[in-house]
Amino acid sequence: MNILAFFYINPMYLIYVGPAILLAIWAQMKVKSAYAEAGRYAAGSRLSGAEAAQRILNYHGITDVSIEPVKSFLGDHYDPRHKVLRLSPDVYQGRSLASLGIAAHEVGHAIQDATSYGPLAIRNGLVPMASIGSQLSIGLIIVGLILSYMAMSFGQALAVIGLGLFGVVVLFQLVNLPVEFNASRRARQVLLSNGLVTPVEDKIVAKVLSAAAMTYVAATITAIMTMLYYASLVLGRRD
Numbered sequence: 001m002n003i004l005a006f007f008y009i010n011p012m013y014l015i016y017v018g019p020a021i022l023l024a025i026w027a028q029m030k031v032k033s034a035y036a037e038a039g040r041y042a043a044g045s046r047l048s049g050a051e052a053a054q055r056i057l058n059y060h061g062i063t064d065v066s067i068e069p070v071k072s073f074l075g076d077h078y079d080p081r082h083k084v085l086r087l088s089p090d091v092y093q094g095r096s097l098a099s100l101g102i103a104a105h106e107v108g109h110a111i112q113d114a115t116s117y118g119p120l121a122i123r124n125g126l127v128p129m130a131s132i133g134s135q136l137s138i139g140l141i142i143v144g145l146i147l148s149y150m151a152m153s154f155g156q157a158l159a160v161i162g163l164g165l166f167g168v169v170v171l172f173q174l175v176n177l178p179v180e181f182n183a184s185r186r187a188r189q190v191l192l193s194n195g196l197v198t199p200v201e202d203k204i205v206a207k208v209l210s211a212a213a214m215t216y217v218a219a220t221i222t223a224i225m226t227m228l229y230y231a232s233l234v235l236g237r238r239d
Contacts (some may be wrong), residue, residue: 016229017222024218027211034211038098038204039090043197049091049103056107056190057085065110067091076102078109080124085110097197101205105212106192108183111190117182123175129165131171133194137166159234163227170227173220180216183210 047055048222050067057065070076078085085106091099112120144159188205192198197205 009072013116013229013231016232017225020218020225022181024215024222026212027218031208031211031215034208035098035102038208039094039096040103041097041201041204043097043100043196044198044201045094045100047100047196048093048095049087049099050093051225052100052191052196053085053087053103053107055194055196057110059190059194060111060114060198062114065114067092076106078106078113080109080113080120083110083113097201097204098208100191100196101187101208104187104196104205105183105209107190108186109179111186112179112183119175119178119182123172123179126168126172127176129168133165135169137162137169138230140165141234145233158235163230163234164222166216166227168222170223172224173216177216177220181213182212215216 025087030173043052045052052067053067065083066076067085067087069089069092072088073090076087084192085102085103087106091102092101109120111117119219140162141159142159142162146154147155148159149155155198187209188202190204192199192202
């Protein structure tokens with residue numbers, strides 16, 4: 001490979017990462033479809049997502065977590081640093097099974113935080129380095145390889161550092177999987193145990209949460225395959 005390879009899409013990149021990208025696109029389509037379908041079913045409890053989330057927090061005796069609306073479609077998340085559950089408008093105000101399922105999933109993370117769930121603590125600890133890695137790693141790898149091809153001795157070391165930073169991103173994604181799956185499991189259990197959904201409604205909620213889980217799986221596979229691609233360039237090169 002010569003330096004020009006960095007200025008167009010390398011066919012090897014498509015071989016490594018292409019299938020994972022297609023999986024990610026399919027997963028996004030699946031979650032939007034499942035969310036839209038579940039959104040057509042009104043929850044029998046007649047609670048909004050925010051009201052259901054508050055009931056679950058109360059049930060678990062969690063009093064230090066607030067609930068706020070956030071203007072972002074499916075931008076729902078739990079902020080462990082500020083103890084805030086942020087729900088998108090459709091979830092915060094919505095009274096559908098989709099709204100309850102997503103809200104309960106995010107409360108699942110608050111429950112994990114309150115009970116010192118190990119994988120969540122590890123994930124939170126990885127956030128700063130993973131953030132740095134996502135911003136700098138690819139740039140360092142590409143610049144390092146270009147310098148290496150130009151016979152600059154420190155280029156290879158720079159590329160290896162970038163690869164290491166991207167490894168933290170992959171590690172974050174791997175740790176994130178059990179955290180997300182556990183939150184979904186907790187969500188379904190707490191909705192059922194509190195009578196917020198019926199067993200029949202639970203099956204619809206399960207479709208939404210399962211589809212959402214696939215997006216995390218796709219993101220993890222994409223990160224792994226991307227790292228393998230860059231590793232083949234960085235570690236496979238011989239001076």
